[in-house]
Amino acid sequence: MNRHFIWLPVLTAFFWLGSCTFDTSGLGKINNDNVNNVNNAQCGNGTLETGETCDGTELGGATCLSQGFETGTLACATDCLSLDTSGCQDNPPVCGNGTLETGETCDGTELGGATCLSRGFESGTLACAGDCLAFDTADCQGTAPVCGNDQIEGTETCDGTDLFGETCQSQGFLSGTLACLGDCTGLDTSACSNCGNAQIESGEACDGDNLGGASCTDFGF
Template sequence: MGALGCRADCTLDVAGCSAPAGCGNGQLDPGEPCDGSLLGGATCASVVVKATGGELACTPQCVLDVSGCHRCGDGAVNPGEECDDGNVNDLDACTTACARTTCGDGIVQAGEQCDDGAASNGDTSPCSSDCQANCQGPDDHLHPTTAHCYRRLDPPVSWYQARAACQKLGSGYDLAALESQAEIDFVLGFTTVRVWTGGNDLRTEGTFVWATGEPWTYVDKTPPWKHYEPDNTDGNEHCVTLWPDGLDSGTPALFDLPCHTFRVASLCERVPASAPRCRDGKVTGTEACDDGNAADQDGCTNACQTGVCGDGTVGPDEECDGAGAETLTCTVLCRRPGCGDGIVQDERDETCDDGNALPGDGCSPLCLKE
């Protein structure tokens, strides 16, 4: 009976509890979790989250006493723990299970390009036994920062044949998802021929996705489509190609083309197992945020940067976003323009705007000088 509390270290505070009738008689009476040495089968592990050992006891008030239990995450290295840094971050030297991180534990750490949780891997595995991206073939190209591995297959084939050929290269391979201009620039460093990418709108016309099923995202806002693309000519162009020559302009561009009948080379990509990447839900590297999705309107952009007024994307606290420009439909403050917003809109025939609707102050409620 009484008031049970919680201490700052998240252990139970029984100071406000009073002993129930029968407490101390050496028997577990109804309503008693313990009595003396009788704990009702309870252990530290059963009553303390992430307990790693210690001794559970019973207070004179017949309440379980967990003060002698050891808990992973309390900042103290207890028996059974290799380390304890007091946080819930798996990307530092001590995991949330209070074990030291090592290559092969499935967690990508500093100095590792990947970690698939395997103690040893063959030469064809996407992740080597020393947790480096295995991209060592004569036709492979390893991205220096993302550790993604690319390979171009030159025989001209359909999109479906291209995807099958990429997947046959090994675990993790698929048609490439080119999600930024920087990635396209890297690819253009080793290919001058037209290639299939993983982009397609096979499921829903006009809604492009990558072959892996990932949402169609492009961190530079606008993918480099040819100026009249995607046009779905004759209603059967649903797969995306990259043309380094841009057809006639010399500027690399994307085209949608028939998946079955058009034939070009294949651009394959492999993402190392467990490699950190934008939208994986973990903030790493140069990311300002990472909410694990491709939505641009939730405060964290699909480029894993914090959304701000003027970035061209309407955030959760914005009515509009004109990319920093004052327009008829959006102010530089990312609000819909209107009389009383404090901004004189010449296009709306306003001659003043003092930010209020009071008459007699030199600017009328209609935003006309008085």
């Protein structure tokens, strides 16, 4: 037999094996697609997806109670990665116990410092509504004064340029410009002066002929 024919099957097998290598170029894409399917959860679509703790109103069955609180409304954080317990409460407020608690506007006589005046009225007695969720202004009267409108109203001493006819002189000073305090509760005499009464007073270096013992030599002359 011709020896060339003996090598022919061997060479054929060699070239066939050499051309049958694995093509792995697509495996990376498949793996990336799988990763992307996990990481591309859409926060805000109301559907709880892989990687999310919650989504919108979809809390995965969680409640304030399951989070260790007594009552309240559980919510989802805006990034869908955690639960928002700011609306949960350890103990519900008890309306009528005279104690201002979370969720209450007032409770009995506990008004949190609010008055008829702070609610926009001129006078009267502020109260708390029976459900502790609002103020009862039924016994408030009039309209509260508006400080800063240059009109003396209600309990104001003055308002802006309206000084009720008062001046620095009427306040016992010799000169200066009288003003009104920013909250309209009193007169501002900081710009009033007694300069000219020959008495050295606070803020004065001298007054008339009263030089406080100073002379030209004190100033290098």
